[in-house]
Amino acid sequence: MFAGDESRFAFPAVGGERRLLLDVLGAQRATLELKCAGLGGELALRAVEPSTLSLLGLVRHLADVERRWFRQVLAGQDAPPRFSSADDPDGDFDGAVPDPAVIGAAWDAWRDEVAFADAFAAGAPHLDVEGRDAWRGAVSLRWVLVHMIEEYAQHNGHADLLRERIDGARGR
Template sequence: MTTDRREPALNAGERAMLEGWLDYHRRTLAWKCEGLTDEQLRTASVPPSELSLMGLVRHMAEVERGWFRKVLVGDDPGPIYGTQEDPDGEFHLTEVDTWQEAHTTWQEEIEIARRNTAGFGLDDLSRGKSRFSDEPFSLRWIYTHMIEEYARHNGHADLIRERVDGATGY
């Protein structure tokens, strides 16, 4: 599988531009994970950090769920990987955790996010709350935050991938 990464059109409208950059960064994370084994994807290669590529993908599944389900539409299905005892469970991997499961879960959350955002305009306010604020968020703010979240973690993914197998890229 080769991930198709394209930047949004230079003259796209605001919504198409925001959605385009979000999809670009989603695909960038998938691209950083291509061609690796489950063991490599579970490898925390930048000590003392526990970050791994699979952990980042699982984290972004949680983030997609949090912003596009819990905050945007007010649906709270609960965390995917975290527990009360281990709220950062998405980063704590074992040999039984697989890329197949992590990738499938992440893609499912992305598809739910797309469906949920379809019913909102950029200025429409969220129906749910976040752990950061009791104030509602506009869809525009959520898109911008998600682009920032992915971009930051894609920087982490660059470093992790280079340590795992030497691969670099933009």
């Protein structure tokens, strides 16, 4: 059992909105890393048939989610998903196999997308910066940050269960 690294939550609970949103999102990202810590090929273990849900699939999925909202929608870049596509919408999960190269590429992609998102959010003149999304229409940086916190919180719940199934580790 692991208790978790509580320093993830050591940021101030008061202060500016941008700093608070970035700190909470950072804590959610750190939670995903914690849930995956110390694992190799086990990251690709599936939850239960017929689901393709795995910790590695979550890392790949969240790399694509970060990429979509920050690069495509807010920055307006032509940045197709790394792991899924129109032809293979579940590629982020289906392609999560216990190959060290696949695992390394997933973490590299996720870290690249997190770094881009953090730099974009820190450099934006304000939280009302907008992008256009086919699903939601106009969205602000504020909305994207809240949505990303929601996305990570949901998937970190999945990660809790996946990790416990792998080795019994539990904690925050």
